[in-house]
Amino acid sequence: xxxxxxxxxxxxxxxxxxxxxxxxxxxxxxxxxxxxxxxxxxxxxxxxxxxxxxxxxxxxxxxxxxxxxxxxxxxxxxxxxxxxx
Amino acid sequence: xxxxxxxxxxxxxxxxxxxxxxxxxxxxxxxxxxxxxxxxxxxxxxxxxxxxxxxxxxxxxxxxxxxxxxxxxxxxxxxxxxxxxxxxxxxxxxxxxxxxxxxxxxxxx
Numbered sequence: 001x002x003x004x005x006x007x008x009x010x011x012x013x014x015x016x017x018x019x020x021x022x023x024x025x026x027x028x029x030x031x032x033x034x035x036x037x038x039x040x041x042x043x044x045x046x047x048x049x050x051x052x053x054x055x056x057x058x059x060x061x062x063x064x065x066x067x068x069x070x071x072x073x074x075x076x077x078x079x080x081x082x083x084x085x
Numbered sequence: 086x087x088x089x090x091x092x093x094x095x096x097x098x099x100x101x102x103x104x105x106x107x108x109x110x111x112x113x114x115x116x117x118x119x120x121x122x123x124x125x126x127x128x129x130x131x132x133x134x135x136x137x138x139x140x141x142x143x144x145x146x147x148x149x150x151x152x153x154x155x156x157x158x159x160x161x162x163x164x165x166x167x168x169x170x171x172x173x174x175x176x177x178x179x180x181x182x183x184x185x186x187x188x189x190x191x192x193x194x
Binding site: 038058059060 | 120123
C-alpha cells in the first residue's frame with residue numbers, strides 16, 4: 001500500500017513563530033509547501049484565507065497541515081492512519 | 086529605524102507600563118524586524134503575528150501594542166505575539182502557553 005504525506009505551512013513572513021516551525025521542519029529534512037499569506041496579492045490572499053479557515057477557523061499563524069494520502073486498500077495502514085485500534 | 090533602535094524604544098515603553106519584553110532576545114528581534122517590515126509596507130507597525138489588511142482603519146486594533154495586549158497579559162502573562170509579557174511570565178512563574186486569538190473573527194483580514 002502506498003502512503004504519501006502532504007505538508008503545508010500557512011505562515012506570515014513577519015511572524016517569528018512561523019520561522020521556528022520552518023526551522024524545525026528544515027532541521028528534520030521535511031519537505032513542505034510554504035505559503036506566506038502576507039506576500040500573496042489580495043485575491044490570492046482571500047482564497048488562501050478561506051482555505052486555511054476550513055482547517056483552522058481562527059486563521060492563526062503558523063498553521064501546519066499534515067495530510068496523509070492513502071492509496072489502495074490496506075486495513076492495517078488504514079487503522080494506523082485513522083487511529084483505530 | 087533599526088531593529089535594535091526599536092527594541093530600545095519598546096523596552097522603555099514596556100517599563101513605563103509595568104511590564105517587560107520577552108527575555109528571549111532572538112525571538113524578540115524577529116518581532117522587531119516584522120514590525121519594521123509592516124511599518125515599511127503598510128505605514129504602521131501592525132502585529133507581525135497577524136495578517137493585516139493594509140488599511141489602517143481596519144487594522145487599528147492590531148497596531149502594536151494591540152488592544153488585546155492588556156487582557157492577554159492579565160489572563161496569560163503574555164500578549165498574543167509573545168512580545169510584551171509580565172515579570173512573572175519572564176521568570177517562569179506562569180506557564181507559557183499559546184495565547185488564543187482574542188481578536189473577533191469578523192475583524193480578521
